[in-house]
Amino acid sequence: MAHITTSVEYGIHCLLWLSGSGEVSLSSRDLAELQGISPSFLAKIFPKLEKAGIVAASEGVRGGYRLAKPASEITFLDVVDAIEGEKPLFECQNIRTRCAVFDGDAPDWVCEGICGVHGVMLLAEKAMRDVLAKKSLADVGTAFMRKAPQSFGTDVGTWIDDRVKGRKPGRTPKNSGPPG
Amino acid sequence: MAHITTSVEYGIHCLLWLSGSGEVSLSSRDLAELQGISPSFLAKIFPKLEKAGIVAASEGVRGGYRLAKPASEITFLDVVDAIEGEKPLFECQNIRTRCAVFDGDAPDWVCEGICGVHGVMLLAEKAMRDVLAKKSLADVGTAFMRKAPQSFGTDVGTWIDDRVKGRKPGRTPKNSGPPG
DNA sequence: AAAAACGAGGATAAAACTAGTCCGCGTTAT
DNA sequence: ATAACGCGGACTAGTTTTATCCTCGTTTTT
Numbered sequence: 001m002a003h004i005t006t007s008v009e010y011g012i013h014c015l016l017w018l019s020g021s022g023e024v025s026l027s028s029r030d031l032a033e034l035q036g037i038s039p040s041f042l043a044k045i046f047p048k049l050e051k052a053g054i055v056a057a058s059e060g061v062r063g064g065y066r067l068a069k070p071a072s073e074i075t076f077l078d079v080v081d082a083i084e085g086e087k088p089l090f091e092c093q094n095i096r097t098r099c100a101v102f103d104g105d106a107p108d109w110v111c112e113g114i115c116g117v118h119g120v121m122l123l124a125e126k127a128m129r130d131v132l133a134k135k136s137l138a139d140v141g142t143a144f145m146r147k148a149p150q151s152f153g154t155d156v157g158t159w160i161d162d163r164v165k166g167r168k169p170g171r172t173p174k175n176s177g178p179p180g
Numbered sequence: 181m182a183h184i185t186t187s188v189e190y191g192i193h194c195l196l197w198l199s200g201s202g203e204v205s206l207s208s209r210d211l212a213e214l215q216g217i218s219p220s221f222l223a224k225i226f227p228k229l230e231k232a233g234i235v236a237a238s239e240g241v242r243g244g245y246r247l248a249k250p251a252s253e254i255t256f257l258d259v260v261d262a263i264e265g266e267k268p269l270f271e272c273q274n275i276r277t278r279c280a281v282f283d284g285d286a287p288d289w290v291c292e293g294i295c296g297v298h299g300v301m302l303l304a305e306k307a308m309r310d311v312l313a314k315k316s317l318a319d320v321g322t323a324f325m326r327k328a329p330q331s332f333g334t335d336v337g338t339w340i341d342d343r344v345k346g347r348k349p350g351r352t353p354k355n356s357g358p359p360g
Numbered sequence: 361a362a363a364a365a366c367g368a369g370g371a372t373a374a375a376a377c378t379a380g381t382c383c384g385c386g387t388t389a390t
Numbered sequence: 391a392t393a394a395c396g397c398g399g400a401c402t403a404g405t406t407t408t409a410t411c412c413t414c415g416t417t418t419t420t
Contacts, residue, residue, distance in 0.1 A: 003269055004270040006273065037275070037278070057368090058367085061416090062366080062419090063366045090183075090184040090188075090189070093189060099336075116320035117189065128307055131303050139300075147289050156281055207395065221380050224380085237397090240386095240387050243387085
């Protein structure tokens with residue numbers, strides 16, 4: 001697939017949901033079901049976001065995640081780096097020093113400065129990261145909510161309420177019948 | 181490894197050698213040995229560069245590759261796309277349409293325009309590609325040759341001459357002794 | 361106290377991708 | 391005729407990605 005992975009895609013979409021849910025914590029299972037993605041896979045992503053200080057976790061029943069800071073202060077680059085771990089776009093293998101003419105002992109003028117090819121790749125990487133660093137979750141989140149009708153917010157609210165009630169202790173989930 | 185692969189790194193370095201060798205064709209084996217990289221792997225890369233119109237191949241003995249156009253007209257982006265095949269930075273899976281609230285049937289306002297997350301990734305990708313499109317092989321090649329002393333050009337010339345003579349029919353390569 | 365919903369993290373697995381090898385084919389200069 | 395070429399397919403090993411499952415300790419509610 002691509003260099004910006006599905007993990008990042010999942011992570012950002014989850015964070016957008018969290019940015020709309022205020023102080024309420026949502027569990028990774030809630031977020032997975034809400035978006036039709038794998039709960040177990042999502043559970044692997046959130047600890048990375050927490051270590052990066054993007055979300056705050058609360059354990060136990062009714063626990064889950066909430067944003068650790070305002071959505072306007074979380075950039076796409078923050079999320080990409082948190083999940084993918086600042087992998088470089090290009091890993092220079094210093095081919096220039098291997099020239100057979102040097103016979104294994106490259107002269108100083110060859111090693112001077114960084115490799116020209118590497119330099120171009122670093123410029124390209126920086127340009128990409130600069131764009132990602134300038135876009136926050138709030139930028140995308142508010143644009144989406146402007147398109148959504150009023151009813152959407154309440155629909156989501158009731159969906160979450162129903163889900164929480166459905167698993168409320170005292171009323172066994174078995175009563176609603178397992179799928180299949 | 182990284183998204184811009186070793187194949188691209190090898191390809192660019194080879195093209196830089198070709199940009200310095202004028203009308204003379206160099207075989208992929210020459211280029212591999214000259215740079216201490218795998219000949220068989222390099223042989224997989226060049227057909228892609230040829231199909232993209234970056235190099236011209238000549239078959240048979242003393243054949244090989246030469247640039248199909250001036251180094252100043254070959255950009256890094258040309259090479260990356262030729263070898264990696266214009267893979268996108270990010271593959272949007274349209275998570276937005278999967279919201280459980282929609283129950284499998286996303287309303288029109290959701291699908292309107294491209295996904296906001298995707299939009300940011302496309303901007304980042306474009307920024308990266310713009311940088312690669314603005315750098316030509318000549319930019320990097322001339323910078324390298326400015327650092328190199330006069331002797332380097334002649335050293336390389338004699339290395340190539342020796343290599344060609346060494347395999348000249350009429351003088352069996354066995355006479356020089358196999359390595360090991 | 362017990363049950364159930366949480367997060368954290370390890371073990372495992374399938375699929376895709378990357379890097380690299382090997383071989384046989386047709387072509388061409390010597 | 392030979393040997394150096396490019397071309398292309400089959401194949402392999404290692405890594406990464408995308409999961410799944412299970413156990414553990416934590417926390418809230420009954």
